[in-house]
Amino acid sequence: MHQSVLVTGASSGIGEATAVHLAHKGFRVFAAARRIEKLNELSALGGGRITPVPMDVTDETSIADALKRIADNGATLYGLVNNAGGSVMGPIEKIPLDEWRKQYETNVFGLVAVTQAVLPQMREAGRGRIINIGSITGRIAMPFHGAYASSKHAVEGISDSLRRELVPYGIKVSLVRPGAINTPFGRHELELLGHYEDDAPYGDQVRRFKSWFARQHPTAPSPAVVADAVHAALTAERPHARYTAPEGLVLTLMLRSVLPTALVDRILERVNGLDKFRRKGAR
Numbered sequence: 518m519h520q521s522v523l524v525t526g527a528s529s530g531i532g533e534a535t536a537v538h539l540a541h542k543g544f545r546v547f548a549a550a551r552r553i554e555k556l557n558e559l560s561a562l563g564g565g566r567i568t569p570v571p572m573d574v575t576d577e578t579s580i581a582d583a584l585k586r587i588a589d590n591g592a593t594l595y596g597l598v599n600n601a602g603g604s605v606m607g608p609i610e611k612i613p614l615d616e617w618r619k620q621y622e623t624n625v626f627g628l629v630a631v632t633q634a635v636l637p638q639m640r641e642a643g644r645g646r647i648i649n650i651g652s653i654t655g656r657i658a659m660p661f662h663g664a665y666a667s668s669k670h671a672v673e674g675i676s677d678s679l680r681r682e683l684v685p686y687g688i689k690v691s692l693v694r695p696g697a698i699n700t701p702f703g704r705h706e707l708e709l710l711g712h713y714e715d716d717a718p719y720g721d722q723v724r725r726f727k728s729w730f731a732r733q734h735p736t737a738p739s740p741a742v743v744a745d746a747v748h749a750a751l752t753a754e755r756p757h758a759r760y761t762a763p764e765g766l767v768l769t770l771m772l773r774s775v776l777p778t779a780l781v782d783r784i785l786e787r788v789n790g791l792d793k794f795r796r797k798g799a800r
């Protein structure tokens with residue numbers, strides 16, 4: 518019997534790569550997203566082990582329908598990969614509150630809603646794995662990433678509480694934290710930043726930041742590094758609480774933890790070019 522896994526946000530990028538990787542490793546994969554036509558293309562790559570499932574993680578009825586479809590296929594979920602996500606970018610002062618709410622609806626409440634819907638069958642089975650896709654941005658919040666970074670900080674906290682709550686039920690929870698990964702995500706973030714580049718008073722800063730940011734995603738690792746980490750979290754006898762993809766970023770996270778925050782601020786400014794906006798004499 519192949520173990521069954523639900524991957525949300527499987528119509529693109531990390532979710533797509535993860536769905537195909539897990540299918541090749543022998544899992545039965547239920548690939549969920551809103552764009553069903555993209556999922557249908559994906560199922561051809563899975564050696565018959567990928568089943569497309571329409572799902573909008575912000576819509577509880579859609580989640581319930583998707584889980585019914587999975588049950589009708591005779592599957593009990595062993596794994597859930599909470600990957601569906603989006604980004605809202607811009608200066609915190611300027612991002613409309615509706616955009617903030619949309620950010621949280623997908624990245625935070627969507628993740629919680631799918632988890633709540635899947636947990637009863639895992640508890641009943643007395644086993645299961647939940648893998649949440651966070652971000653390095655859930656530990657290091659760059660400027661103009663406030664909405665996105667805070668949603669991924671929330672995913673860190675949810676993952677820690679959930680892992681501790683589910684110990685008695687044999688369900689293991691891991692957080693996978695990708696750094697910049699070469700998917701359509703980065704292009705979308707650049708477009709969003711573009712909305713603020715002519716906007717006073719942040720326009721000059723946004724333009725400067727954007728020119729640095731534009732260089733990050735095209736040269737970033739492929740989503741395969743994240744798919745590998747998800748596979749490890751699903752199959753290790755004792756999965757880690759956290760995986761970082763690529764692994765080399767662990768060092769960056771360690772430095773962020775041990776260095777004084779003021780020094781981290783200065784290093785980040787140097788890296789992204791915003792140091793030129795620091796007021797003379799400002800500490």
Ligand SMILES: NC(=O)c1ccc[n+]([C@@H]2O[C@H](COP(=O)([O-])OP(=O)(O)OC[C@H]3O[C@@H](n4cnc5c(N)ncnc54)[C@H](OP(=O)(O)O)[C@@H]3O)[C@@H](O)[C@H]2O)c1
Nearest residue numbers: 526528529530531550551552573574601602697698700702
């Ligand atoms: N790429 C990176 O550099 C990076 C870095 C760190 C973390 N991450 C995280 O990795 C995850 C995947 O990102 P990616 O780079 O693969 O982005 P992507 O290529 O833009 O894919 C995002 C996926 O999320 C799905 N999605 C968005 N809203 C949804 C909703 N309401 N319901 C269901 N599915 C929804 C999209 O599918 P539909 O539009 O078809 O619904 C799509 O399949 C996200 O959680 C992101 O925050 C990415």
